Every structure is written in C-alpha cells, then in structure tokens.
Amino acid sequence: MSVEPYELIVGVGQVYLAAVGTTFPDVDETPGASWTNLGSTDDDGVTVNHVRERELHYKGNSTLPQKATLTEAREEVSLNLVELTPERYAKILDDATVTTVAAESGTPGTRYFRIVPGDVQFALLLRGPGPLGYDMQYEYPRVGLVEQGEVQYQKGDKTVLPVLFQAFEDTSNPGRFGTYRAMSAVAL
C-alpha cells in the first residue's frame, strides 16, 4: 500500500487492558479474549501524553543555555469512557471481579462488582490509524490507574468515566516505557 496520503492521521484509538505479562497481539490481529476493550470515548478521543521535564544548564559567562538534562519522564494515556458496561466499569474501578447472578422467581438477574479501592496494574494496548496505511499501536507492558474521575448521571448529556493511566518502567526492559509500532506491510 502506498504511504501517501496516510501520514496525515484522523481518527480515534481503541484502548485495551490485560493482565501484566500478557503478550501483545500483532498490529494486524484483533486482540484476544484476554484483552478488555474499553469501548468508545467521548468527543475528545484518546490522549497520549509524553511528559519530559528537562533542566537547562548555563555556564558562568553566557546567558544562553548550554544543554538540557532529563530530570523526569512520564507517559500518560487518558480517555473518557462512555460505554459503561459492568465489565469495563469494574476494570477501571481497580480491576474488580464482576459476578453474574441468574434471574430467579421473584428476583432479577444481575451482574455486580464490589467497590474496593486498591492499586492495580495492567498491560495497555492502544490501537489506532497509523501513518503507513495500516493500523498502529502503542504497547505499554505495565500501567497503573492514577486518576478515575467522577461519574455524573445527568439529564442533558451522556455519562462518562474519565480515566488516566500512568505507564511504569517495563520491568523486562529497564529504561523503557513501551513500544510504538506502525504496520507497514501485510503479513506474507
């Protein structure tokens, strides 16, 4: 496939979560059952924030910076979920387990999860349109939830669940957060 004109990218990304250590699918593969698709987002889509903070260094006889050194690096993925199934909601609420209760005489069937705060980690896959005519994906082997925003049930607009994932250092590859991978050709 020709690269032009695909280098200009318009379109949303899909975010998937799985247990830490789950193998990432190839960029042409639909993620398997071990990956939970977080579904559609609101109008703002998915944001990947590459935070790099650097300190500028000056030498005594110059007002111009001589170099910059990295003092802090973060990778953040944020989105607002709008398709709040119990499974997605539970995943975001600290990876709670959803229990299904079948309907019986006089009692309705339910799916529930307990709201129990905790620190959980996931592997995160972000799949979206790539610059080479096919999809691309971000692979973060280890992320944590650092913000789960408020859920507002209201008359005038849809209910959204804002979340922010913080990537952690890949324990298998020190010094690395993850991988960006753009598909360039179909498999042989």
Added chain:
Amino acid sequence: MTIANPLAGLVAYLVGDTNVYTATAGRVYGGELPKSQAGEMPRATVLCALSGGGGPASDAPELRVTCDVSCYGATPYAALELYLTVRAALRTLARDTGASALLHSAVETAGPLELREPDVRWPVVWSSWRVIASERPVT
C-alpha cells in the same frame, strides 16, 4: 499536483456501502440529480452537494468540506428510513477510500431535517456533514 475529489469520493463510498446500495439501487449522485432521474422522482435517491464551510489554515494536505446530504423517498417516512441507512454508513466512515480519495472522517453537524423540495414537493431528509479528506489521491 492533482487534488482528489472529495465529493466523488463520498459518492463512491456511499454507492459501495451494501445497505445504501440496496436501498437506492445505486442512485447516489453528487452535485445535482441527473435530468434523467427527474421524471422518476420521488424515489429512494441520495444527493450529496458541497455547501461551503471553512478549510484549515495550515499547510497540511487535507480538505475539510461541508456536504449537504439529501435523502429522497416516495414518502417522508421512506426518506427518513433512507437517511438512517445513509447515516449508519457515514457514521462508520473512517479512513475509507472512494474514487482515489482518502476520506478520513465524516461528522454530522446538522440535521436531520424533514422537508419537501419547494418546487416539486418531493419528500426529503436533509443533513449536513463535515468531511475531512486528503488532498493527495491514493495511488
């Protein structure tokens, strides 16, 4: 430089959609209806026409066109049904190609509006879409 025709791309995309094709028998047109169709109207027909709107001020090779999409039917209800079929096709448009044009996305900015054509009284449902397309043709 040849610039891809976004209207031709949109028409080709809609004709290529199975549900729209089935509903219209391929009667999706750009600009205006062919004269040969006038005698057969009103029947399930889609007309796409550019209707102004602002483009980007950047140097990026993209077109942002506002497109009127008019869905005709034998009755107002049939026109609405056709609109819903067309809407489903445009809502799922993402990085699709038609007539060598790469269509990035289509977002409904106004509509649906049920009308009758002022002069001929054909039932029509109008909607307006902002389409982002690449200037560069797909080669």
